[in-house]
Amino acid sequence: MKRRALAGLCIVGAFGVILAWCVLSYFGAWPPDIGSEREFVLAAASSPSGEHFKLFQVWNGEPYATKLDQISSDGMRRSHVIECDARKLWKGTLRVVEAEKKLIIVLGDGTPPIEYRYDSYSFVLPPGRQRVRD
Numbered sequence: 001m002k003r004r005a006l007a008g009l010c011i012v013g014a015f016g017v018i019l020a021w022c023v024l025s026y027f028g029a030w031p032p033d034i035g036s037e038r039e040f041v042l043a044a045a046s047s048p049s050g051e052h053f054k055l056f057q058v059w060n061g062e063p064y065a066t067k068l069d070q071i072s073s074d075g076m077r078r079s080h081v082i083e084c085d086a087r088k089l090w091k092g093t094l095r096v097v098e099a100e101k102k103l104i105i106v107l108g109d110g111t112p113p114i115e116y117r118y119d120s121y122s123f124v125l126p127p128g129r130q131r132v133r134d
Contacts, residue, residue: 042066042092042108049073051118053103055082055092064088068105070118078121082107082114 039056046052050073057064066083082105091108101119112126 042089043094045094045096045103047096047103047118048098051096053094053096053118055094055105057086057089060084066107068103068116070121080116080121080123082123 037058039058041054041056043055044053052071054069055066056069057066062085064086065081066086066089068080068082070078070080072078086107087109089108093104093106093108095104095106096102097104101117103116103118105114105116107114114126115124116122117124
């Protein structure tokens, strides 16, 4: 009888873990990321003039922060927060337009592209999208 109760308890516990995993995933949090400080790189690109870019996400406790890092040809590093309460993204795209010194950022969530002017370190946001802070 005790064995049966223990087996039932194990099944209920396993079901609870699976349910928690599914609920967290549904609300935009990938369970292995919770509490982790690792960077999940969505895309990287370099310009012919020597600028290097990295689009990535980190877990920040209220889902994810989506960030863009830029390392200039002179070695100066700049970091920008694009969105501080984003859902988990699995991909992104960075496209360099060297003639205009701009970077086209496409997030994998279906939102319109964001332009980043890397010579003036400024963003041109699509209508309806707000960048929270640098």
